[in-house]
Amino acid sequence: MTLLDVKDLWVKFPTHQGLFEAVRGVSFTLGRERLAIVGESGSGKSMTGRAILRLIRPPGVVTADRISLEGVNLLHKTEREMRDVRGQKISMVMQDPKFSLNPVMTIGQQIIEAYRLHSNATKSEAYEKSIEMLEAVSIRDQKRVMRAYPHEMSGGMGQRIMIAMMLIPDPEILIADEPTSALDVSVQRQVLSIIDSLVKERGMGLIFISHDLNLVTDFCDRVLIMYAGRIVEVCDAKNLHKAKHPYTQGLLNSLPKLHDPQKRLEVLNRDPAWSTVASISGRI
Amino acid sequence: MTKTPVETLRWRAWLLTDTPASRHHAKLSAFYKGWLSFRGNTMAMVGLWILICLILAALFAPLLSPHDPFAQNLGNRLQPLGSSNHVLGTDSLGRDILSRLIYGSRITLYIVGLVALIAPITGLLVGTVAGYVGGWTDQILMRITDIFLAFPRLVLALAFVAALGAGIENAVLAISLTAWPPYARIARAETLTIRSSDYISAIQLQGAGALRIITKHIWPLCISSLIVRVTLDMAGIILAAAGLGFLGLGAQPPSPEWGAMISEGRRFILDHWWVAAVPGMAIFTVSLAFNLLGDGLRDVLDPKDSEK
Amino acid sequence: MLKIENLNVWFGSGRDRVNAVQNANFAVKSGASFGLVGESGSGKSTILRAIMGLTKNWSGKVYVDGTQTSIKKHNSFYKTVQMVFQDPYASLHPRHSVDQVLGETLYLHGFQDIDARVVHLLDDVGLEAKFRFRYPHQLSGGQRQRVAIARALAPEPKVLLLDEPTSALDVSVQAEILNLLSDLRSRNSLTYIMVSHDLAVVSHMCESLAVMKDSEIVEIMDVSTLRNSKACHPYSQQLLLASI
Numbered sequence: 001m002t003l004l005d006v007k008d009l010w011v012k013f014p015t016h017q018g019l020f021e022a023v024r025g026v027s028f029t030l031g032r033e034r035l036a037i038v039g040e041s042g043s044g045k046s047m048t049g050r051a052i053l054r055l056i057r058p059p060g061v062v063t064a065d066r067i068s069l070e071g072v073n074l075l076h077k078t079e080r081e082m083r084d085v086r087g088q089k090i091s092m093v094m095q096d097p098k099f100s101l102n103p104v105m106t107i108g109q110q111i112i113e114a115y116r117l118h119s120n121a122t123k124s125e126a127y128e129k130s131i132e133m134l135e136a137v138s139i140r141d142q143k144r145v146m147r148a149y150p151h152e153m154s155g156g157m158g159q160r161i162m163i164a165m166m167l168i169p170d171p172e173i174l175i176a177d178e179p180t181s182a183l184d185v186s187v188q189r190q191v192l193s194i195i196d197s198l199v200k201e202r203g204m205g206l207i208f209i210s211h212d213l214n215l216v217t218d219f220c221d222r223v224l225i226m227y228a229g230r231i232v233e234v235c236d237a238k239n240l241h242k243a244k245h246p247y248t249q250g251l252l253n254s255l256p257k258l259h260d261p262q263k264r265l266e267v268l269n270r271d272p273a274w275s276t277v278a279s280i281s282g283r284i
Numbered sequence: 285m286t287k288t289p290v291e292t293l294r295w296r297a298w299l300l301t302d303t304p305a306s307r308h309h310a311k312l313s314a315f316y317k318g319w320l321s322f323r324g325n326t327m328a329m330v331g332l333w334i335l336i337c338l339i340l341a342a343l344f345a346p347l348l349s350p351h352d353p354f355a356q357n358l359g360n361r362l363q364p365l366g367s368s369n370h371v372l373g374t375d376s377l378g379r380d381i382l383s384r385l386i387y388g389s390r391i392t393l394y395i396v397g398l399v400a401l402i403a404p405i406t407g408l409l410v411g412t413v414a415g416y417v418g419g420w421t422d423q424i425l426m427r428i429t430d431i432f433l434a435f436p437r438l439v440l441a442l443a444f445v446a447a448l449g450a451g452i453e454n455a456v457l458a459i460s461l462t463a464w465p466p467y468a469r470i471a472r473a474e475t476l477t478i479r480s481s482d483y484i485s486a487i488q489l490q491g492a493g494a495l496r497i498i499t500k501h502i503w504p505l506c507i508s509s510l511i512v513r514v515t516l517d518m519a520g521i522i523l524a525a526a527g528l529g530f531l532g533l534g535a536q537p538p539s540p541e542w543g544a545m546i547s548e549g550r551r552f553i554l555d556h557w558w559v560a561a562v563p564g565m566a567i568f569t570v571s572l573a574f575n576l577l578g579d580g581l582r583d584v585l586d587p588k589d590s591e592k
Numbered sequence: 593m594l595k596i597e598n599l600n601v602w603f604g605s606g607r608d609r610v611n612a613v614q615n616a617n618f619a620v621k622s623g624a625s626f627g628l629v630g631e632s633g634s635g636k637s638t639i640l641r642a643i644m645g646l647t648k649n650w651s652g653k654v655y656v657d658g659t660q661t662s663i664k665k666h667n668s669f670y671k672t673v674q675m676v677f678q679d680p681y682a683s684l685h686p687r688h689s690v691d692q693v694l695g696e697t698l699y700l701h702g703f704q705d706i707d708a709r710v711v712h713l714l715d716d717v718g719l720e721a722k723f724r725f726r727y728p729h730q731l732s733g734g735q736r737q738r739v740a741i742a743r744a745l746a747p748e749p750k751v752l753l754l755d756e757p758t759s760a761l762d763v764s765v766q767a768e769i770l771n772l773l774s775d776l777r778s779r780n781s782l783t784y785i786m787v788s789h790d791l792a793v794v795s796h797m798c799e800s801l802a803v804m805k806d807s808e809i810v811e812i813m814d815v816s817t818l819r820n821s822k823a824c825h826p827y828s829q830q831l832l833l834a835s836i
Binding site: 016 | 300317321
């Protein structure tokens with residue numbers, strides 16, 4: 001079943017040198033699956049995620065044939081209606097938890113506030129639910145964490161708390177924008193497996209935006225590879241290493257490999273043609 | 285000589301290029317891009333135009349003013365607005381208000397210019413040295429700054445002028461003396477963030493000394509935010525100067541300083557309101573212009589925003 | 593070439609004292625490349641900053657080329673040891689053009705033929721001459737890091753300390769920079785100490801490495817030991833597992 005249907009999405013920013021097109025005609029659908037959007041910085045992957053939630057601030061302009069969530073076109077919604085969509089239907093986890101949590105409120109206050117924004121539960125109900133959510137993201141000693149301030153948390157803890165907050169209103173879709181790139185390697189996997197199991201349990205759709213091809217192969221079902229604002233390749237995550245597009249291959253080959261030492265790393269030769277071919281559709 | 289469109293376009297392309305060919309070219313290009321984004325801000329352009337008019341008025345005062353600003357004509361006193369020969373009327377001594385306004389712009393610019401030179405430069409020196417050197421130097425310099433900050437601006441200026449005698453130069457000194465501490469605070473705060481950045485570490489690793497780092501690496505980054513702050517403060521400085529003039533401690537009669545003009549007009553404000561209101565409007569307009577300009581400059585110059 | 597004995601680094605004093613590095617010992621031979629691996633906060637970057645004198649609170653002995661260096665550094669030290677920082681977006685002065693950055697560095701080291709050397713340095717790090725008068729905001733991350741490397745190379749040092757030189761860059765750019773660093777090492781017979789959290793990067797660049805955890809070096813081994821999964825310390829094994 002299709003949760004999200006994006007067709008011909010463009011994101012443009014006017015600059016002194018003319019119109020800058022960050023996303024150029026991207027189309028894809030998202031079912032109850034884990035979809036990865038992979039690309040380098042400037043490829044438009046984050047802009048795509050933000051455009052879905054209509055988080056592009058002016059002077060940026062978003063145009064699309066449609067961005068429909070369960071058949072309802074988000075482009076036609078007013079800003080007030082969008083606020084209900086954000087969080088309740090679609091949640092977003094950002095890169096660095098340090099900037100997403102309010103430093104002067106305890107974690108408990110923030111989770112409870114997030115919960116009560118979306119439901120008219122009493123304080124004690126919200127408290128119970130918050131404890132439950134912290135448990136779901138494998139945080140031990142939840143009551144102590146509820147009383148703590150964000151700066152007392154490590155990066156991994158902070159990110160798990162963000163995930164807990166985002167999942168409280170039971171969204172249909174979670175957009176995770178580089179959720180682990182600010183974290184240490186050993187913590188990355190832990191956070192990802194929490195996201196993974198939650199998404200599976202609740203039957204949500206996940207859009208996982210990342211630059212890390214290895215993580216994507218392990219944690220996603222389908223991969224869209226973006227280059228210069230366009231989708232250049234769509235493939236199953238399992239078959240990513242068999243990718244055909246020279247860009248994807250180049251990305252894979254330019255990674256140093258621990259067990260396969262090379263004298264020199266392969267360098268990506270960018271073909272100017274890649275940024276002129278029309279975007280490939282990621283629709284099913 | 286008019287440029288053909290093609291020629292203009294070529295200049296534009298040359299200025300907007302991403303690949304400047306010389307140091308000179310790179311500087312010009314950066315300046316032009318700043319100008320472009322400044323020009324996009326209509327309100328800031330309005331402010332700039334008002335200030336350009338003010339400067340022109342000050343430069344060409346003898347040509348522009350219809351009468352001698354000091355010529356008294358008691359038979360012709362307190363003429364209303366729009367009276368023939370005196371567009372903005374005359375004051376209690378029959379002097380043409382328009383001419384006095386135009387000549388007064390010279391005094392205003394003089395005050396503004398001097399304060400704008402003295403206060404930020406003192407503040408920049410004190411703030412960057414305190415911030416970069418740290419330790420005891422920082423403590424001493426900042427406590428001195430705090431002492432100056434603790435006095436109300438006008439009261440300190442009053443005391444200063446009272447001690448040195450009334451007059452424009454002393455008014456400027458007094459205002460500068462009370463205006464520099466906020467700049468020192470800003471400069472110090474900026475220096476503290478800049479000091480811990482990697483590019484300062486990198487130049488330290490090349491063996492650069494404190495003097496070079498402060499003047500060549502920290503100043504260029506502090507100056508832009510100080511310029512913005514100065515233009516925003518200009519309104520306050522003009523008002524302070526006018527205030528001193530109003531109290532009789534700034535420019536002395538018969539000099540056509542705007543604050544002093546209001547002070548004179550105060551006696552007739554109920555029957556002949558324009559004598560005070562016209563110089564008041566002038567002060568208001570120039571203060572507003574500086575504020576608008578400062579707002580526009582902040583968008584262009586603030587290093588935090590110009591990164592992107 | 594570079595030897596460190598009993599290096600301790602701390603921040604704060606009295607009750608607030610935090611030990612960032614405790615009792616670190618290692619030696620790097622001339623022309624070798626040595627890696628420091630660990631998680632954020634393990635003290636790996638702090639070791640580099642202490643060697644360079646950017647962190648003043650340290651004790652122990654640092655030998656460069658056989659001579660012990662003091663906490664107060666002389667210009668001759670900076671002519672031998674240079675450093676490349678992690679974030680190329682933060683390590684270049686936002687208001688200085690490439691030409692200014694390199695020219696000033698060369699001037700500070702007392703070179704005469706600055707113009708010729710700037711051109712030469714840009715060529716060394718694979719930047720075309722057209723980049724010379726650009727400002728940092730007109731450069732991509734990879735180009736900025738090349739400029740930062742050129743700056744470090746300007747005094748013709750023998751040792752280069754690399755603090756996560758590619759962690760802020762895209763993988764394809766990372767490959768270019770790592771290749772450049774390898775080339776420069778063989779061409780100028782440089783000695784590298786490279787800090788990274790990425791085992792694959794370190795094993796690509798270095799012959800031996802030290803694993804750090806909680807401000808201590810827990811294990812020093814050859815890269816081949818690591819590749820054959822023969823690391824002894826449980827933490828090294830854990831890191832290895834997480835990186836595959």
